[in-house]
Structure formats: C-alpha cells, structure tokens
Amino acid sequence: xxxxxxxxxxxxxxxxxxxxxxxxxxxxxxxxxxxxxxxxxxxxxxxxxxxxxxxxxxxxxxxxxxxxxxxxxxxxxxxxxxxxxxxxxxxxxxxxxxxxxxxxxxxxxxxxxxxxxxxxxxxxxxxxxxxxxxxxxxxxxxxxxxxxxxxxxxxxxxxxxxxxxxxxxxxxxxxxxxxxxxxxxxxxxxxxxxxxxxxxxxxxxxxxxxxxxxxxxxxxxxxxxxxxxxxxxxxxxxxxxxxxxxxx
Amino acid sequence: xxxxxxxxxxxxxxxxxxxxxxxxxxxxxxxxxxxxxxxxxxxxxxxxxxxxxxxxxxxxxxxxxxxxxxxxxxxxxxxxxxxxxxxxxxxxxxxxxxxxxxxxxxxxxxxxxxxxxxxxxxxxxxxxxxxxxxxxxxxxxxxxxxxxxxxxxxxxxxxxxxxxxxxxxxxxxxxxxxxxxxxxxxxxxxxxxxxxxxxxxxxxxxxxxxxxxxxxxxxxxxxxxxxxxxxxxxxxxxxxxxxx
Numbered sequence: 001x002x003x004x005x006x007x008x009x010x011x012x013x014x015x016x017x018x019x020x021x022x023x024x025x026x027x028x029x030x031x032x033x034x035x036x037x038x039x040x041x042x043x044x045x046x047x048x049x050x051x052x053x054x055x056x057x058x059x060x061x062x063x064x065x066x067x068x069x070x071x072x073x074x075x076x077x078x079x080x081x082x083x084x085x086x087x088x089x090x091x092x093x094x095x096x097x098x099x100x101x102x103x104x105x106x107x108x109x110x111x112x113x114x115x116x117x118x119x120x121x122x123x124x125x126x127x128x129x130x131x132x133x134x135x136x137x138x139x140x141x142x143x144x145x146x147x148x149x150x151x152x153x154x155x156x157x158x159x160x161x162x163x164x165x166x167x168x169x170x171x172x173x174x175x176x177x178x179x180x181x182x183x184x185x186x187x188x189x190x191x192x193x194x195x196x197x198x199x200x201x202x203x204x205x206x207x208x209x210x211x212x213x214x215x216x217x218x219x220x221x222x223x224x225x226x227x228x229x230x231x232x233x234x235x236x237x238x239x240x241x242x243x244x245x246x247x248x
Numbered sequence: 249x250x251x252x253x254x255x256x257x258x259x260x261x262x263x264x265x266x267x268x269x270x271x272x273x274x275x276x277x278x279x280x281x282x283x284x285x286x287x288x289x290x291x292x293x294x295x296x297x298x299x300x301x302x303x304x305x306x307x308x309x310x311x312x313x314x315x316x317x318x319x320x321x322x323x324x325x326x327x328x329x330x331x332x333x334x335x336x337x338x339x340x341x342x343x344x345x346x347x348x349x350x351x352x353x354x355x356x357x358x359x360x361x362x363x364x365x366x367x368x369x370x371x372x373x374x375x376x377x378x379x380x381x382x383x384x385x386x387x388x389x390x391x392x393x394x395x396x397x398x399x400x401x402x403x404x405x406x407x408x409x410x411x412x413x414x415x416x417x418x419x420x421x422x423x424x425x426x427x428x429x430x431x432x433x434x435x436x437x438x439x440x441x442x443x444x445x446x447x448x449x450x451x452x453x454x455x456x457x458x459x460x461x462x463x464x465x466x467x468x469x470x471x472x473x474x475x476x477x478x479x480x481x482x483x484x485x486x487x488x489x490x491x492x
Contacts, residue, residue: 073449077449093465094464106454
C-alpha cells in the first residue's frame with residue numbers, strides 16, 4: 001500500500017474542513033478526486049503536504065509504511081511525496097536550476113545518497129525538461145517569476161520529473177492550461193508517474209485532464225469526505241449529470 | 249584628523265547608536281577619500297570584528313569622478329559605518345550595503361550624500377536581515393544644493409525581520425534646494441513569505457536552507473556589479489548561515 005488515509009479530520013483557522021476522510025492508494029494506481037468548490041480538495045492536498053495552518057484533529061495517514069503526519073514538509077518530500085501546487089509560488093532572485101539542485105540534493109542527503117554534481121544535475125534537468133518540451137533557458141530564470149499560468153504548471157511537472165517522487169499529489173494541475181499545454185502535462189504525468197512503483201492522486205474540477213490521464217479510480221469529495229468511488233466512467237457521469245445528482 | 253566630541257542619542261545621526269560601545273572606540277579616526285576629476289575608485293568594507301567597530305568616512309568626488317562603495321556590516325556587538333559624500337558636477341556615487349545581525353547586535357549605516365553641483369547621480373541600496381533582538385538602522389540624507397539642477401538621487405532600503413523581536417529603523421531623507429532634480433526613495437520592512445517557504449520546503453529543503461535560499465537573493469542586491477561581488481556574497485552567506 002502506497003498511501004492509506006484513515007478517518008482524517010482537520011481544521012483550517014479553527015474551521016473543520018475534512019471530516020473523517022478515508023482513501024487508499026496502491027502502487028501503480030492513478031486516482032482522481034473530483035468535487036465541487038469548497039469540498040476540501042485543496043485542503044486535502046495541503047494537509048498531506050504538511051502546510052502550516054492545516055491542523056489535523058483526527059485520523060492517520062500511512063505513507064509507504066511511515067507515519068506521514070509526524071513528518072515535517074521537507075521530510076515528506078525526501079520520503080517520496082510530491083505536491084503539485086494549484087498556484088505555484090514565485091521566488092524572485094533564485095533560479096529554477098539552483099533551487100531544484102539544492103532541493104534534490106537535500107532529499108538525496110536525507111536518504112543517505114550522494115549529492116549530484118552540477119554537471120550531473122544539468123544533464124538530468126535537460127532530459128526532464130525535454131520530456132515536457134520546456135525550454136532549458138526558462139529553467140535558468142528565477143522560480144516561476146514572469147511565467148504564464150500554463151508555464152508555471154509545466155514547470156511543476158518538470159520539477160516532478162527531476163525530483164522523481166513515489167507519490168504525486170497534483171492539486172488542480174489542469175487549471176489555467178490551454179489545450180496544448182493540457183496535452184503536454186497529461187503526457188508528462190503518464191511518462192513520469194505511470195509506473196508499477198508509483199502512484200498519483202489527481203485533484204481536479206473537470207473531466208478534461210482525465211481525457212489524457214486515465215485514472216484507475218475516481219472519487220467524489222464533498223463535505224470533507226469521500227462520498228462516492230468508482231472507475232473512470234464516474235468522471236463522465238459527473239461531467240454530464242453534475243455533482244449534486246451523483247453525490248446525493 | 250578625528251571627530252571631536254562624543255555624541256549623545258539626541259544627535260540625530262546617533263539616535264539609534266550604541267553609545268556605550270561607541271565610547272570605547274572614541275575618538276574615531278576620520279578616513280578621507282578624494283577622487284580627482286574624471287577618475288574612479290572603489291572601496292569594499294567588511295566590518296566583521298568580534299567586538300564593536302565604527303568608521304567615519306568622508307568622500308569628495310570632483311567633477312565627473314566616480315566611486316563605488318560596498319559595505320558588509322556583520323560586526324560582533326556594534327557596527328557603525330557613517331559616510332559623508334560630496335558630489336561635484338556630474339559625479340557618480342553608488343553605495344551597496346548589507347547588514348546581518350542577530351542576538352543583541354546593533355548595526356547601522358548612516359549616510360549623507362551632498363549633491364553640491366549639477367548633474368551628479370547617487371544610488372544607495374541597503375539590505376538588512378535581522379534576527380533575535382538585533383537592531384539594524386539606516387539613516388540617509390540626500391541633500392541637493394541650490395543650483396544643483398539635474399541631480400539624480402535614489403535610495404532603496406529594505407529590511408527583513410526573521411523574528412518579531414528584531415528591530416529595523418529606516419529613515420531616508422531628502423533635502424532639496426534645486427528645482428530640476430530627480431530623487432526617489434523606497435523603503436520596506438518585511439518578513440519572509442510563509443507561502444514561499446512552504447513551497448521550497450515541500451520540494452525537500454529543510455527550513456533553514458529554504459530561508460537561506462530566499463534571503464540569498466535579497467542580500468545579493470547589495471553586491472550586484474561590485475568588483476569583488478563573489479567574495480562579498482560568499483562572506484554574507486556565511487554570516488547568514490550563522491544567523492538562521
């Protein structure tokens with residue numbers, strides 16, 4: 001089992017959001033979580049990532065045999081968790097290359113692996129950027145500064161490729177993407193993460209990303225819990241009938 | 249030549265000074281620099297004594313002269329760099345300063361830039377990172393004399409507080425007696441963006457490394473284009489590492 005969320009509850013600014021959410025992902029699986037605005041989708045992503053202010057009030061999360069909730073955000077990353085942000089943050093004055101090399105080497109040190117040299121890292125970065133047709137020159141620019149919405153999301157996928165996680169939680173990675181970028185990101189997810197020892201939790205509003213990345217399971221999140229689960233056909237049903245009809 | 253009387257905190261230029269520490273250093277030797285017409289010069293000061301340290305510098309730039317002053321203020325207990333610059337016609341002066349303080353350190357950069365004649369340009373960039381109970385101060389006056397038309401003076405002053413218990417004082421000041429001048433100042437005191445920190449940590453950087461990465465760019469702005477940019481930046485990063 002890659003991820004086992006059991007009865008997870010939390011509060012954000014003292015307000016309960018997740019209310020006993022349970023979900024299990026096995027290695028090799030791609031799960032999609034869909035749900036209306038305010039259901040708690042982004043809260044689930046941030047809580048699993050360990051963002052300050054997202055206070056867990058009950059439940060457990062086991063990640064590949066470890067207690068995820070006991071770990072600091074950087075330890076979760078080193079353990080193999082990647083959180084794709086809905087709104088990637090701009091860091092002026094710090095280049096993508098420097099940031100990602102330091103981040104990857106911090107993860108490698110934490111796992112007892114030797115850090116990559118500058119040359120080794122650039123080779124890796126070039127390969128992963130190529131997969132997503134992302135210009136190497138953009139990787140030399142400051143993190144997300146001046147990037148369009150679509151470029152930020154593609155940059156997130158390049159980061160994912162370089163950091164090579166076991167589990168990716170992608171929070172609305174499809175928002176702000178035009179059709180070409182959507183296809184590239186979808187192919188990126190398939191190439192990087194569609195493997196027997198990997199898993200993905202895709203959080204999305206819409207069915208359209210699922211045309212490119214076919215999930216093994218689809219879940220409906222409403223009122224802080226999973227209210228319905230099914231196969232890929234559930235996404236189509238949601239798209240045609242709406243959340244209210246399906247989740248009721 | 250020395251600066252005569254020990255000042256008190258009633259003296260504006262010493263308002264935030266550690267007068268007790270200053271007394272042990274008094275009287276200060278005045279360092280005088282004169283750049284003749286058309287010539288250019290540079291000076292980098294790394295104030296990193298373990299004890300208190302204070303400097304008084306007077307720079308006179310003749311017509312068309314240029315001066316590039318860089319300061320890394322990381323003195324142990326108290327560090328003061330006071331500079332008075334007089335600009336001749338068309339002279340150019342640049343100050344890039346970074347101050348990094350923690351514990352009970354008091355650091356200050358005090359400047360008076362006098363545009364005595366027309367068409368001179370002065371730029372000042374000061375970046376402070378303050379932790380613990382440290383105090384970091386910038387007091388800077390740009391004075392444009394009567395008739396010094398075409399003067400251009402700018403001050404960009406920013407401080408980052410790593411703890412709520414640290415103090416930043418920033419007072420950019422303009423005194424203008426000419427009509428046709430361009431003077432700008434920007435001044436901001438802030439804290440590290442928690443969203444940015446979480447973003448960096450979520451990629452695997454431990455909190456201290458994430459902070460250091462975010463502050464590195466902030467400090468680097470003080471040393472951009474310096475003759476010894478790399479050495480200054482490296483010394484600043486080492487001091488930063490000790491602070492976080």
